[in-house]
Amino acid sequence: DPVQPPPLNKCHPITDLDCLTYDCCPPYSSKDISEIRDFVPPGPGAGLRQRRPARELMQDPAYLEKFGNAIDKMKNLPKDDPWNLIQQANIHCAYCDDAYEQTGYPDVRLQVHFGWNFLPWHRFYIYFWERILGKLIGDETFALPYWNWDDEAEMTMPRAFWDPKDSFLYDALRNQRHREALLDYRYTLGDDNPTKDQYADVVAHNRNQLRHIFSEDYLVQPDLFMGMPVRAGDGGVFKRSGALELLHNVIHNWTGEVISPYLDMGNFRTAARDPIFFGHHANIDRLWDIYRNKRGKVEFRDRDWLDASFLFYDENRRLVKCKVRQGLLPKQLGYEYKYEDPTWENVGD
Ligand code: C2O
Numbered sequence: 001d002p003v004q005p006p007p008l009n010k011c012h013p014i015t016d017l018d019c020l021t022y023d024c025c026p027p028y029s030s031k032d033i034s035e036i037r038d039f040v041p042p043g044p045g046a047g048l049r050q051r052r053p054a055r056e057l058m059q060d061p062a063y064l065e066k067f068g069n070a071i072d073k074m075k076n077l078p079k080d081d082p083w084n085l086i087q088q089a090n091i092h093c094a095y096c097d098d099a100y101e102q103t104g105y106p107d108v109r110l111q112v113h114f115g116w117n118f119l120p121w122h123r124f125y126i127y128f129w130e131r132i133l134g135k136l137i138g139d140e141t142f143a144l145p146y147w148n149w150d151d152e153a154e155m156t157m158p159r160a161f162w163d164p165k166d167s168f169l170y171d172a173l174r175n176q177r178h179r180e181a182l183l184d185y186r187y188t189l190g191d192d193n194p195t196k197d198q199y200a201d202v203v204a205h206n207r208n209q210l211r212h213i214f215s216e217d218y219l220v221q222p223d224l225f226m227g228m229p230v231r232a233g234d235g236g237v238f239k240r241s242g243a244l245e246l247l248h249n250v251i252h253n254w255t256g257e258v259i260s261p262y263l264d265m266g267n268f269r270t271a272a273r274d275p276i277f278f279g280h281h282a283n284i285d286r287l288w289d290i291y292r293n294k295r296g297k298v299e300f301r302d303r304d305w306l307d308a309s310f311l312f313y314d315e316n317r318r319l320v321k322c323k324v325r326q327g328l329l330p331k332q333l334g335y336e337y338k339y340e341d342p343t344w345e346n347v348g349d
Contacts, residue, residue: 001232002307003117005321006100006110008033014097016269017262024093024269027080032319036311039320041327042334049130049143049335051286054279055153056338057145058160066142068168070133071275082313083132089272091312092125096268104232111236113268115227116305118245119288120324124312125272126281127333131315143335146282149251150210151343152203155183157255161276171274173264175257185209185247187254207344213243214294214345222299225291231304244291248284255280286337289330298328 011025057063077084094100098109112121126144134142147161148154161169162179181193184202194202212218218225227242241249252258255276256266264274271277292299300306306325314320330336 002304002309002324003110003230003232003234004103005036005309005311006095007103008100008311010101010106011094011099012101014093014099014269016097017258017267018260022093022269024090024097024099026082026087026090026094028082028319036319036321039312039314039322039326041332044331044334046334047141048331049134049141050338051143051146051282051335052338053151053154053340054145054147054158054160058158064160066137066139067133067145070137070139070142071168073136074133082317083136086273088129088132089270092272092277093269095121095125095310098236102233108233108235111230112310113241113245114236114238115230115234115240116223116242116300117230117308117324118227118242119284120308120327121310122281123285123288123327123333124310124322126278126285127327127335128312128314129278130335132313135315144278144282146286146337147276147279148283148286148340149183149280150206150283150287151340152207153343155203155206156181157183157276158279161279169275171264171276173270173274174255174276175263175266178254183251183254185250187250189253189258209247210342210344213247214291218243219291219295222295226288226299229300229302229304230308244284244287248280251280285330289337290342292329 008028013021013023016022074083074085074088079086081087095110095112098111100110102108102110112118130142130144134140147158157178160167177193182199182202184194185206213225223229223242225242225244227245228240230240252265252271256263256271258266264270265277307323309321309323311319311321327333
């Protein structure tokens with residue numbers, strides 16, 4: 001059977017990587033719960049939001065100002081408002097740190113990482129974050145930037161997310177050693193930064209890894225790319241992760257820090273407090289879209305995937321139940337990626 005939305009009243013404080021207890025259960029009211037409705041995708045006819053590369057947006061002061069206003073508004077909402085920035089980050093914490101019991105399986109916790117629900121869940125999650133931001137500033141075309149760390153020119157932390165320090169995109173809880181460093185997809189905790197004479201090699205390796213996970217074998221076996229089946233009653237098991245999820249973990253670990261005290265991006269509990277999370281996940285989402293286009297058809301026909309469902313607060317402050325099958329195409333969800341040919345596609349290095 002497909003994974004069901006969590007029973008919202010069966011949410012528990014989690015124990016963090018630091019062995020601290022933290023309560024990220026969202027402030028749902030019983031009224032919200034009694035009024036859960038089915039999500040209705042905006043459909044291809046609605047206006048399209050276009051997500052553009054972070055680098056490009058940084059040259060667009062009007063956009064930056066809007067983005068900044070929206071984030072400020074989100075931060076300044078009352079603490080228990082479901083749209084508040086910390087509450088939004090808590091949604092990620094709750095779904096990703098095993099806070100919820102699974103409907104029908106009280107002894108099993110709900111986990112949206114580690115398997116085939118990873119990409120669709122995060123697609124919905126950032127979709128609502130984007131629309132809520134747009135709503136806060138009254139702009140229905142507002143779209144997230146994506147940090148295309150798959151492009152060799154962007155294999156560093158995007159400048160706008162570092163400077164200036166008072167920027168709304170800045171987060172002090174990042175790994176300061178990586179401020180100017182080249183991202184190596186083989187990064188593991190504590191590795192030194194590549195030296196200049198290793199750059200070409202690191203870039204070539206990164207590009208190869210991308211070509212590998214988009215290769216024919218991966219295109220015909222979506223569980224390699226997307227992750228393995230996770231059905232109702234399954235708990236989170238790391239080894240079901242697909243190749244894109246594993247690569248995505250490296251970027252989290254590199255941006256935050258995965259050693260106590262764990263920094264924002266280095267920890268499911270806090271990752272979504274850092275705005276770079278959404279730039280990162282927009283890119284993950286875009287890479288899924290590229291995969292789909294190359295593959296030419298939907299990844300799984302299994303109803304346990306298509307009917308897996310989750311709950312989110314929408315941009316009208318209503319709780320909606322979204323099914324994976326409703327989020328299979330960005331266009332159905334009213335957004336698209338400004339297309340750039342992936343630079344790693346060209347063999348020859
Ligand atoms: Cu739910 Cu990038 O993690």
